[in-house]
Amino acid sequence: MPKPAPRSFTLSRKTYVTPNMLRLTFAGEGMTAFPLDQESAYIKLNIPVAGNEAGVMRTYTVRRQRDDEIDVDVAMHEDAGPAASWARDAKPGDEILIGGPGPAKRLPAAADWNLLIGDMTSLPAIGANLERLPADAQGYAIIEVTSQADIQWFDLPAGMRINWLINPHPGSDSERLVRALREFDWLPGTPGIWVACEFSAMRKLRRHLIDERGVDKREMYISSYWKLGSSEDGHRVVKREDADQEAASA
16 A cells, blocks of 8 residues: 655644653644544654755654644754754744655564663654553553653553653663663563663664563564664664564574
8 A cells, every 4th residue: 555645734833841852742634534543653753954955854753643733852963964954943933744654563462561671762652552541551651861850650550650861962872771681670571561762772772582581572563763873864774774674594
């Protein structure tokens, strides 16, 4: 089935959720045919770039959705790429083409407990998943953020807790998430596992989960959302190569 053509959206407002997380709210014509219940689904923003008529496509997550608008949270970095730069400078009323949505990546409903791991690039998807948990959900999340001020509040079930890790230099310590995971007791039963972070950190988490925890890689969602030192296009290449290597080793 062909993918739907990108839809035209209008930026209606901007809000800093935390110092390094900027929320963009989009409305307008594009919402007319936008499907319901797409929180945590990915979309493609066609970012305008001077000298590039086609612009560049960058991947983000639907953080929240209402009848007439969607929220998209953008992690801001010192070395802002085209998407973060556009988000920083855009003004309400600016128009943008948005493709998708792609499939929503969510925790399995039948899991006995939940494990979510990520950084600020995946925090919007993690937040969308946390807010969908039933009241009796159990488990924990490990989330790396740039500063103490970037910690977000969630109305969690009593059986869920979050371990916030502070790293002012995202991607600089690819072992940190694994070290934090080792500090937690593995709960009994079948876990629902959702992991998305920097490429090198993702690979080390994957090895830990498969080799040390005995998790079947087909029974978890694990992905990299970026790679330190690479553009999204460069990351896409190494991500595809990594996927091919994993498939060959299966």
